[in-house]
Amino acid sequence: MIPKLKLFLLVTVCLSFFHAGLHAQENGTIRGIVRDSTSQEVLPFSTVMIKELGTGTSTNNRGYFVITSVPANRSYTVIVSYIGFKSKQVTVKVVADKVTDLEIFLIPSKIQLQEIEQVGQFVKAENTPSVSTTTISAKELNSIPKGVETDVLRSLVTLPGVQSTGDVSAKFNVRGGENNQNLIMLDGMPIYYPFHAIGLFSVVDPDVISSVEFFRGGYPSNYGRALSSVLKIVTKEGNKNRFAGNFSASLLSLKGLIEGPIPNGSFYFSGRKSTSNNILKKFVDQNELPVEFYDASLKLNFSHPSFFAGSKFTLQGLFSEDNLNFSKPTDPDYRWSNKILGLKIFSVGTDALTLDFGIVYSQYINSISQKQSTIKPKENEIDDFTISTDFSYTMSSKDEINLGIDLKYLKTKLFLENRFGFRSDVGASGLSSNAYVGYKFLQISDIGIDLGTRFNIASAAAKGDFFEPRINVSYSPIPQLIFKAASGIYQQDITTISDEREVLSLFDPVIIIPEELPKSKAVHHIVGMTLKLTTAFSIETEGYYKNIISAPTYNEEKVLFSDPDLLESKGEAYGGEIQTKYRSNLFDFSTSYSINWAFKEVNGIKYAPRFDSRHNLNLSFTLHLPADFEFSANWVYNSGHPFTKQLGYYQKLSLDNFLDDYRTYQLLFPVRYFDLKNSSVLPDYHRLDLILSKTLNLSFVNLHFDISAINTYNRKNIFYFDQTSGERVNMLPFLLTGTIKAEL
Incomplete structure (x- = not known):
C-alpha cells in the first residue's frame, strides 16, 4: 500500500505544479480576513462568494480565506455573509499573478435568512473534503440547555456517534472508542484533564471561545496522537x-x-x-x-x-x-x-x-x-x-x-x-x-x-x-x-x-x-x-x-x-x-x-x-x-x-489468622459473584x-x-x-x- 501511495502522491504533485505553471500568468488570487466590526474579532467559517463566478469558499478558524485561480484583469463583487451579521459586498480588482488582500468588517444584526438567500440560490460547495467534522459557534453553545454552566464538552453529546455514560460527567466516547482516545486542544495546546468538579464540565470558559471544530473520525494528517477524535x-x-x-x-x-x-x-x-x-x-x-x-x-x-x-x-x-x-x-x-x-x-x-x-x-x-x-x-x-x-x-x-x-x-x-x-x-x-x-x-x-x-x-x-x-x-x-x-x-x-x-x-x-x-x-x-x-x-x-x-x-x-x-x-x-x-x-x-x-x-x-x-x-x-x-x-x-x-454471594472461610483462637463462624466473610462481563x-x-x-x-x-x-x-x-x-x-x-x- 505504501509504495502505491507514494507514487500517487508524486504524480499528483507533479501534475498540479504543471497545471499551476500553465495558468499562473492568467489568474490572480484574492486573500483576506473577515472580522466583527464592533470588536475586530475574526468570524470563523464565514461564507465568501465571488458573485460573477458563482464560486466561493469559507474562512478558516482564524477568519482567513484564500481564493486562487481567479481570472485576472477584471473587477469582481465579493459577497461575505455570516449568521447574525449583515452581508457585505466588496468590489475588488484582480491583477494577473498578484495577491489582492482584503480586510472585511461585518456589522451585527438579527438573524435574517432572506438576506443570506439574496447571495444566490446555491454557492458551489467548497470541494475541500470534510468527513465527520462539526463546527460549533459560541452562539450555538449558549442555546444548549445547561447542566449548571454553559459547556463545550457537554455540547458534544448532542452529536451523532458521541456517547456519555452518565449525567455527572462530561467525559465522552466517540464511535466505540475509550474516553482516553480523544485529543482536546486549546489553540493547539493539549489539555490532558479538561474537567471541573469531578468531570461535570470543562475548564475552558465558554466566554473566551471563538469557534469549535470536532472531528469524530477520518481526520487528515495534520492531526495526530489520537485514536478516536480531535476537539x-x-x-x-x-x-x-x-x-x-x-x-x-x-x-x-x-x-x-x-x-x-x-x-x-x-x-x-x-x-x-x-x-x-x-x-x-x-x-x-x-x-x-x-x-x-x-x-x-x-x-x-x-x-x-x-x-x-x-x-x-x-x-x-x-x-x-x-x-x-x-x-x-x-x-x-x-x-x-x-x-x-x-x-x-x-x-x-x-x-x-x-x-x-x-x-x-x-x-x-x-x-x-x-x-x-x-x-x-x-x-x-x-x-x-x-x-x-x-x-x-x-x-x-x-x-x-x-x-x-x-x-x-x-x-x-x-x-x-x-x-x-x-x-x-x-x-x-x-x-x-x-x-x-x-x-x-x-x-x-x-x-x-x-x-x-x-x-x-x-x-x-x-x-x-x-x-x-x-x-x-x-x-x-x-x-x-x-x-x-x-x-x-x-x-x-x-x-x-x-x-x-x-x-x-x-x-x-x-x-x-x-x-x-x-x-x-x-x-x-x-x-x-x-x-x-x-x-x-x-x-x-x-x-x-x-x-x-x-x-x-x-x-x-x-x-x-x-x-x-x-x-x-x-x-x-x-x-x-x-x-x-x-x-x-x-x-x-x-x-x-x-x-x-x-x-x-x-x-x-x-x-x-x-x-x-x-x-x-x-x-x-x-x-x-x-x-x-x-x-x-x-x-x-x-x-x-x-x-x-x-x-449473589457465598461465604468464604478466611485462614489469614488461623493461629488465633477464633471460632469458625468468625472467619467467614461474604464474597460476591457475577454474571458474564457486561x-x-x-x-x-x-x-x-x-x-x-x-x-x-x-x-x-x-x-x-x-x-x-x-x-x-x-x-x-x-x-x-x-x-x-x-x-x-x-x-x-x-x-x-x-x-x-x-x-x-
Whole structure:
C-alpha cells in the first residue's frame, strides 16, 4: 500500500505544479480576513462568494480565506455573509499573478435568512473534503440547555456517534472508542484533564471561545496522537476597539472577563471561582461532594507592520485547579490541576503561504491524600513540552500543500504506595517527534482529494508504525449534493489507567504507553453524503467502521505485585449516523440519530464495553421570540448501557489468622459473584431539557438572563446498582438552574 501511495502522491504533485505553471500568468488570487466590526474579532467559517463566478469558499478558524485561480484583469463583487451579521459586498480588482488582500468588517444584526438567500440560490460547495467534522459557534453553545454552566464538552453529546455514560460527567466516547482516545486542544495546546468538579464540565470558559471544530473520525494528517477524535477549540483575540468585560453568576460559580486593546494588539483575561457546591449533591444522589475549583485564562496578541510584517504573536495561558476535601478524616482528599502556557507565531507570506510556529508547555497533576482512610496515597504528573511548525501553501491551481513537524518531550510521574508504606515511582520520560505531509487536490471543482501521511520519527516508549497514511475524498455532482469518504491509520502513545468497573473515577493517571506494549492503533473507514435541499435545510449521513488493532487496558485480574497493570486489548466499532438541520429567522431545528455496535477483546474474551449504546437520538429546537427572548428545548434518548450483573454471594472461610483462637463462624466473610462481563443491559435513558433566555439592552450594560429546567419530567434514569446493598442509584433528577450575565 505504501509504495502505491507514494507514487500517487508524486504524480499528483507533479501534475498540479504543471497545471499551476500553465495558468499562473492568467489568474490572480484574492486573500483576506473577515472580522466583527464592533470588536475586530475574526468570524470563523464565514461564507465568501465571488458573485460573477458563482464560486466561493469559507474562512478558516482564524477568519482567513484564500481564493486562487481567479481570472485576472477584471473587477469582481465579493459577497461575505455570516449568521447574525449583515452581508457585505466588496468590489475588488484582480491583477494577473498578484495577491489582492482584503480586510472585511461585518456589522451585527438579527438573524435574517432572506438576506443570506439574496447571495444566490446555491454557492458551489467548497470541494475541500470534510468527513465527520462539526463546527460549533459560541452562539450555538449558549442555546444548549445547561447542566449548571454553559459547556463545550457537554455540547458534544448532542452529536451523532458521541456517547456519555452518565449525567455527572462530561467525559465522552466517540464511535466505540475509550474516553482516553480523544485529543482536546486549546489553540493547539493539549489539555490532558479538561474537567471541573469531578468531570461535570470543562475548564475552558465558554466566554473566551471563538469557534469549535470536532472531528469524530477520518481526520487528515495534520492531526495526530489520537485514536478516536480531535476537539479543536479556538479562543477569541480580545476586543481591539475598546475595553469591555462581562460578569456572570450561577448556582455554582462566579466568573468574569475583561478584554481590550493594547498597543498594536489586544488581550483578554478570564477567571472563574466556585462559590457553592450544594447543587452538586443533585448529581451524586444527595451525597457530599465538597468540590472547590478555579480557572483562569489569558491571551495577548501583538502585530506590527514594521516588525515581521504579516505576522501575529500570541502569548496565552490556562490555569485550573480542583480540590475535593471531605470533612471526614476517614475519607481521602483529591486534587487535580492544569498549567498550560503557549507562544504562537502566525505569519502570512507575500503569496499564499502561511506559517504557524508554536512553543507549548502543558502540565497535569492528580493526587490522592490518604488522611485516615484505607485508600493509599497516589500522585500522577505529566509534563509536556512541545515545539511545532506548520506550513500551508495554496497554489494558483487551487491545490494546497500542508506539512509540519513537532518535537515533544514527555515526562510522567506515578507515585504509588503499597501496604507496607513503600513508595515507588513508575513514571517514564522520552522524546517523540512526528511529521506530516498532506496534499489537497482541489483544481477540479467537483472533486476534492486530501491525501497525506504522518511520520513517527521518534517514540517516547511504545513502538508503532512509521507511516500513518490517510485519504479523504469528496465528489459533488451537483451543488446541493456531496459524496464523501475517508480512510486512514491512527496511532496514540499516551493513555490513562482507568478501571471500567468504577462508576465514578477520581484518579485517572496519564502515562506513556510502556515499551512492552505496542502503541495504540486503529484504522478508520468512513463513507457519507451531505444533501443541501435549501439554504436553510440540510441532511448529512455517514457510515463508519473502526478497527482497533491495539490499545492498552487496565488489568482487572491483577493479583500479584508482579502482574502487569496494563494488558493489550483490541476491538471494533461500526454503525450509521444521520443528522438534519433547519435554520430560519423564526426557529432552528436539528435531529441526530446513530445506531452503533462496539466490542472489546481482552485475553480472548470479547464483550461490549460499558459505554456501548445501540440507539442514540437527539432532538434540538430553538425559537427566536420577540423582545430578545429565546426558547430552547433538547430531548435525548439512549439505549441502555451494558453492565455486569451481580448474581449473589457465598461465604468464604478466611485462614489469614488461623493461629488465633477464633471460632469458625468468625472467619467467614461474604464474597460476591457475577454474571458474564457486561452481559446485562441497563434500562433506556431519556430526558427533556428546557431553557428560556432574555437579553435586556440598557444604555450602559447588556443583561442576559436564562433559566434552565433539566430533566423536566423527572425521568428516573438509572446510574448504577450498588454492589453492596443491591439498591438502584439514579442519575440527575429534575433540576432548575439559572444564570445572570452583565456585559459592559
